[in-house]
Amino acid sequence: MADLPVQIAGIGMKNPVLVASGTFGYGAEYRPVFDVSRLGALVTKGLTLKPCAGNPAPRLWETPAGLLNAIGLQNPGVDVFISDILPVMRSYGVPVIANIAGFTGEEFVALAERLDGSGVDGLELNISCPNVKAGGMALGADPCLAASVVAAVVRATSLPVIVKLTPNVTDIAGLAREVVAAGAAALSLINTLLGLAIDVDAGKPALGNVTGGLSGPAIRPVAVRAVWQVAQSVDVPIIGMGGICTGRDALEFILAGASAVAVGSALFHDPLAAVKVIKELERYCERKEIGDWRSLIGAAWKRGNSLAGEVR
Amino acid sequence: MADLPVQIAGIGMKNPVLVASGTFGYGAEYRPVFDVSRLGALVTKGLTLKPCAGNPAPRLWETPAGLLNAIGLQNPGVDVFISDILPVMRSYGVPVIANIAGFTGEEFVALAERLDGSGVDGLELNISCPNVKAGGMALGADPCLAASVVAAVVRATSLPVIVKLTPNVTDIAGLAREVVAAGAAALSLINTLLGLAIDVDAGKPALGNVTGGLSGPAIRPVAVRAVWQVAQSVDVPIIGMGGICTGRDALEFILAGASAVAVGSALFHDPLAAVKVIKELERYCERKEIGDWRSLIGAAWKRGNSLAGEVR
Amino acid sequence: MSKTGEYSTRVVEHLVLSRDVFRLTLEATKLAAAARPGQFAMLGCGSGFDPFLRRPLSIHRVQGVSGTVSFLYRVRGRGTEWLASRRQGEAVSLLGPLGRGFRYEGNSKRALLVSAGIGVAPLLFLAETLMGLNWTITILIGARTRKGILCRSDFERYGRVLVSTDDGSAGRRGSVVDLLRKVFDKDSYAQIYACGPQPVLVAVSQLSADKGIPAQLSLEERMACGLGACMGCVCQGADPSRMVRVCADGPVFDASEVILNG
């Protein structure tokens, strides 16, 4: 099989297929279904400083080719994560990226400090969660605020800092530039789209939290567009995500400029989706006799440079 | 059957079900399939000052539960519309709303002046088209620019001015407030989400225009969220659209705060979708013995006022 | 749970039991070997990405010899509608067995099974298993009308069956909760097992607390992963600061572990 190695923010991975934060728990949950050490890296559910009970139920609502969720960052807190969960995650022999969510800039810094030296391989800053009232999207949609948090976290940790962006903004490329200037070593995009559904029978919003985040195949064209725009605006690697279900979907992101991809909601449709994506990418590279798969990154605009100008 | 009358920006309609601009041509195209006079109102394809050839092919790309399009406003221009097409549209006995698209603020004013007294019943300002480089979304995503165009058009015409908003902004409620302050008599939301697909076989963007607008059921949760947010922020009626396929979908928008709805891409899935929506709304009101259907408008937040505060 | 996996199964038999209730039997040898009463599976419902999520269905019956697993389901929306169109020989994807099933404890080995409507689904597998363990069981089945009483003759093989209908067209007139109260006053049980609509579960939970008899409830919540990973399917735990996952911590809970609303 073709080799698909990649380095993201200095983290070496044997292939560019990750899982999206919050859809894969802490890895152990999927172990009965497939060998999670097949993945390029594991990304944790969003961690907060204190244990977090999350939002009231219902937290899920199916939509056409998609899913609205409003989990609200339920997690046992960073300390329990470090003591009880991380050792298990590390035993899989795959890099572990901790997704962290502060309700303030200071909390982001405190989380980063706590995780420094803990054994995680990198941080993913979730400044884009639509399901919490403080921090999250409010913070991540304002380029100045976002940049200041990123700068503070970068100062506070020796770990590589990946910043996860929200698509719920007018200008995602501008936001990306600010965040990279502030020191982000890589970007993850996209987080969920802000959505809402009404339960017509009940006559009220379907989710306990009223609004939720839309994910799944439905949002893929928005995610590919974001990757396309941002990849042409910054020089750091991008982890692309949003509705990736197949190797072909992953290739869309890679050709648009992603150096790695993450499989999220697709796992709910097909729990083997992530391994299938890996296999399909391997097979594609073999069939096309591609020497270094990384030549595919951004090929859709690098090849025909006339295209590249049209979108910015 | 239940009566479903409504007034939007002073335009009286026998029911609140319209068609979305650009998906219904000028009405004649659908006449072989159903009686278009069943509709609450007709909305034209976007009209420009001069004839417009539109974007290069391919212009369409199917996505999960959705569609990317980059038509680029192909139309014969406002003069041919007034002389050749409008008389036919008026013969259906249904209000006609002209969707207009200027590439500059001046063009919007010129279009409005040309249509004043032409026999159309209202204008829908498309300041949100993602498929043109000038005007369109660029203009509609900037609250100040948008408001100045709206104010100028309102001054220039005696027709009711409906403004169609783009969801590709950080704060749609803020944008809506500016536009209403500038004189919009009603709002249409949402236009398409900015998206992009890569044709993996070809290794380049699937659409001739590179980016396109995402529509269809996939975007419905984003559209309902926009209506929910805007309806609680302004006092003008809202025409809700984005993935409406059934009466139940229409009810989601109405309960979220829309006073009317438009059926767009659903027509491509089921050409009878708009008439089915009307029938299902009628049946719902009868079954639930609802006296005035307008009591449903915004009922999801008006009822439990505790909900209303959470989102703004 | 070590045999939990993603399987591509084939439809062996698909029976229409009433207007909207179906019994689907799948060839699924590993699942049949691993499944325990009260566990469930997530079934793929649809050919494209819409519907997007899998549907959770309780394991209704297991035929170890033939390696088949049956589900009893009511057509509710688009997912189950699609499922109902599957014919013999066609493929169905399935993730399972999932969750924590029923536990069998108690010295008297006397159990009361309470269900209403489609809630009978997981209890048949339980009844069969309890009989194999020499339990004495009483099964209460409630429904709106006679037609809604499902699997009566199946249950009769395993114990005493008592039935109630809202309209009195079968068994006692009234709800299964009334029936439950009556039965309860007369006999004593080591365990109550319940599955059905929220009001039934709330009543059982209440009675369990009042009388000090442990009850196990099979809960439902909207699910995405089914594996405990997404935190989507929560219900209020007895400790109010803790939300429990129905898919992984349940779907069967001791009545004392959860706080039901409604």
Next chain:
Amino acid sequence: MSKTGEYSTRVVEHLVLSRDVFRLTLEATKLAAAARPGQFAMLGCGSGFDPFLRRPLSIHRVQGVSGTVSFLYRVRGRGTEWLASRRQGEAVSLLGPLGRGFRYEGNSKRALLVSAGIGVAPLLFLAETLMGLNWTITILIGARTRKGILCRSDFERYGRVLVSTDDGSAGRRGSVVDLLRKVFDKDSYAQIYACGPQPVLVAVSQLSADKGIPAQLSLEERMACGLGACMGCVCQGADPSRMVRVCADGPVFDASEVILNG
């Protein structure tokens, strides 16, 4: 076109002609009565909203007596795959007949039909119709291999059939374009009708211009409405400032009306 409508039809027969080519026959009385050669229909493909769009398929054959309409299609992606799973008696939604079909003019009543691969689909209906109008026709069918030659015996009822394959496993070795050039040098025709991949259409168009013999081409473009409303399915018109709609202005165009790329 006045009978254009949205119909719910039933599968009468569904034949597998080769590994990935199917012939679907639907009960569709009104469509059968209204359809003209070269027209097409938009078929609903899928049970949910994914796939979302209908698929355009040419009307391949019409049986007026039984009120059935047949489509000949190749499984290409998810839509046609779904279609291929439809069994006898199941429902298929259909919008049609759509578009402007073939026109029959010319004083010599001699026609040359050129196709490759699945491009034969609309030409069979045309051949039958032309024979009814007493035209003399020659049919050229190209494919990569013998197995790709479709409907040969059907066409033989209506005229002379010449075949070419890339590998020489049937008929002349080479492309149908080579065959076309040969035939063309010998005989004369009032009309050429062509349907197939872009290179075939480009060659026919070129030849038509060179020799001054009118050609009609059946084009393909991605479609949404199929009715001329959405402006999605355009192709470059001969007047470069005008984009023509394949669904409503075509799908059959005079070679001189359009500029093909490729």
